Amino acid sequence: xxxxxxxxxxxxxxxxxxxxxxxxxxxxxxxxxxxxxxxxxxxxxxxxxxxxxxxxxxxxxxxxxxxxxxxxxxxxxxxxxxxxxxxxxxxxxxxxxxxxxxxxxxxxxxxxxxxxxxxxxxxxxxxxxxxxxxxxxxxxxxxxxxxxxxxxxxxxxxxxxxxxxxxxxxxxxxxxxxxxxxxxxxxxxxxxxxxxxxxxxxxxxxxxxxxxxxxxxxxxxxxxxxxxxxxxxxxxxxxxxxxxxxxxxxxxxxxxxxxxxxxxxxxxxxxxxxxxxxxxxxxxxxxxxxxxxxxxxxxxxxxxxxxxxxxxxxxxxxxxxxxxxxxxxxxxxxxxxx
Numbered sequence: 001x002x003x004x005x006x007x008x009x010x011x012x013x014x015x016x017x018x019x020x021x022x023x024x025x026x027x028x029x030x031x032x033x034x035x036x037x038x039x040x041x042x043x044x045x046x047x048x049x050x051x052x053x054x055x056x057x058x059x060x061x062x063x064x065x066x067x068x069x070x071x072x073x074x075x076x077x078x079x080x081x082x083x084x085x086x087x088x089x090x091x092x093x094x095x096x097x098x099x100x101x102x103x104x105x106x107x108x109x110x111x112x113x114x115x116x117x118x119x120x121x122x123x124x125x126x127x128x129x130x131x132x133x134x135x136x137x138x139x140x141x142x143x144x145x146x147x148x149x150x151x152x153x154x155x156x157x158x159x160x161x162x163x164x165x166x167x168x169x170x171x172x173x174x175x176x177x178x179x180x181x182x183x184x185x186x187x188x189x190x191x192x193x194x195x196x197x198x199x200x201x202x203x204x205x206x207x208x209x210x211x212x213x214x215x216x217x218x219x220x221x222x223x224x225x226x227x228x229x230x231x232x233x234x235x236x237x238x239x240x241x242x243x244x245x246x247x248x249x250x251x252x253x254x255x256x257x258x259x260x261x262x263x264x265x266x267x268x269x270x271x272x273x274x275x276x277x278x279x280x281x282x283x284x285x286x287x288x289x290x291x292x293x294x295x296x297x298x299x300x301x302x303x304x305x306x307x308x309x310x311x312x313x314x315x316x317x318x319x320x321x322x323x324x325x326x327x328x329x330x331x332x333x334x335x336x337x338x
Contacts, residue, residue: 009168009178009182011073011175011179012164012168012178012179012182013182015069015073015179015182015183015186016164016182016183016185016186016189017186018069018186019065019066019069019182019183019184019185019186019187019189019190020186020187020189020190021190022061022065022187022190023061023062023065023066023186023187023188023189023190023191024061024190024191024193024194025190026060026061026064026065027057027058027060027061027190027191027193027194027201028194030055030057030060030061030201031055031194031200031201036055036057036201037053037055039055039057039060039092039095039096040055040056040057040092040095040096040204040206041053041054041055041056054199054200054201054202055200055201055202056095056201056202056203056204056205056206056207057201057202057204057206057207058153058191058194058195058201058202058203058204058207059088059091059092059203059204059205059206059207059208059210059211060092060206060207061187061190061191062156062184062187062188062190062191062203062207062211063084063085063088063187063206063207063210063211064085064088065183065186065187065190066081066084066183066184066186066187066214067081067082067084067085067088067210068081069179069180069183069186069187070180070183070184073176073179073180073183074176074177074179074180074183075176076176077176077177077180077218077221079114079115079118079119080115080180080214080217080218080221083111083112083114083115083210083213083217084111084210084211084213084214084217085210086107086110086111087107087108087111087139087209087210087213088206088207088209088210089206090103090104090107090209091104091107091204091205091206091207091208091209091210092204092205092206094205094206095204095205095206104209105136108136108139108140108209108213109136111139111213112132112135112136112139112213112216112217113132115135115217115220116128116131116132116135116220119221119224121220121223121224131220134216135213135216135217135220136216137216137241137245138212138213138215138216138219138237138241139209139212139213139216140209140212140244141212141240141241141244141245142208142209142211142212142215142240143205143208143209143212144244144247144248144265145208145240145243145244145265145267146202146203146204146207146208148267148268148271148277148280148281149195149196149197149198149199149277149278149281150192150195150196150197150199150277150278150281151267151280151281151284152195152203152208152211153188153191153192153195153196153203154188154192154196154281154284154285155237155239155240155284155285155288156184156185156188156191156211156215157185157188157189157192158285158288158289158292159185159215159236159237159240159288159292160181160182160184160185160188160214160215160218161181161182161185162236162292162295162296163177163178163181163184163185163218163219163222163233163236164178164179164181164182164185165178165296166222166227166228166232166295166296166299167181167222167227170227170228170299171226171227171228171299171300172225172226172227173227174222174225174226174227177218177221177222177225177227180218181218184211184214184218188211191203191207196278196281197276197277197278197281198277199277215233215237216233218233219232219233219234219236220233228299229299229303229306231306231307231310232295232299234310235291235292235294235295235298235309235310235313236288236291236292236295237288238288238291238313238314238317239284239287239288239291239317242314242317242318242321243265243266243267243321244265246266246321247264247265247266250264251264266320266321266324267280267284269324269327269328270283270324272331273327273328273331287317287320291313294309294313295309297309298310
């Protein structure tokens with residue numbers, strides 16, 4: 001069970017609601033004015049799951065609102081807010097004109113290293129290097145998983161909501177961290193109003209890249225300051241991490257360019273199998289919700305039991321992946337028959 005006060009954190013709730021309203025207002029104006037299509041538009045191709053051009057400007061609502069709220073209400077985390085804003089600006093250029101992969105990766109590396117150098121944890125250098133790599137992976141996996149209506153936005157709402165709960169009611173409450181996470185969750189809710197199926201707006205690189213950074217950076221901040229153990233952020237975002245990681249490994253083993261667009265993620269296969277965008281999103285919401293409940297519950301357990309929970313949940317995710325793979329192979333065999 002979580003520790004700490006049981007009273008409703010009205011300040012964090014207010015921040016979340018304000019961010020929801022502001023994000024929804026910004027995106028609504030962009031849509032009604034027609035500016036959304038001029039900023040960045042996703043045109044369907046053979047690898048897409050959608051069928052009509054859709055503006056990918058969700059980041060224009062989520063990131064300025066979330067970063068601004070962090071600067072106003074959680075100022076000790078100012079560098080995280082600036083890092084997210086920096087990545088949003090670079091990614092918007094990529095959305096509009098395209099940038100080489102090395103330039104994009106260099107920007108991701110700058111944001112992550114800045115956080116670790118300015119706020120290092122009291123661990124060996126090789127541990128910090130490993131954490132930097134994991135944060136870089138979080139930055140990119142959110143971009144990989146932004147390919148189905150409502151998926152990335154909903155998981156941001158659930159994931160950062162879990163961060164906020166653990167920050168405010170966990171074994172070592174940190175008020176400013178809780179407010180920062182509530183701000184991101186609120187902004188995600190505002191975006192989700194336009195992104196759930198049928199999506200009128202996509203997140204885009206200017207939204208997915210900094211959102212992935214926020215997931216990693218706030219997770220690092222919470223671990224560094226004792227709000228949660230190192231496994232907690234990974235367990236909270238485990239459906240995202242598992243899907244993207246397995247898909248990446250498979251593509252690397254086949255010698256493919258993992259950064260190129262494709263339709264091989266588990267969630268993409270579910271949509272193509274006929275589950276549909278809405279049902280796929282809700283299915284992954286439920287999976288993530290169960291993982292979050294386990295993560296919050298495990299905070300009060302002994303270290304050995306905590307890692308037992310992590311291992312057990314990993315097995316469950318593997319079994320889910322195997323089930324989707326079996327259905328996919330059956331589907332392919334049927335479609336190849338004359």
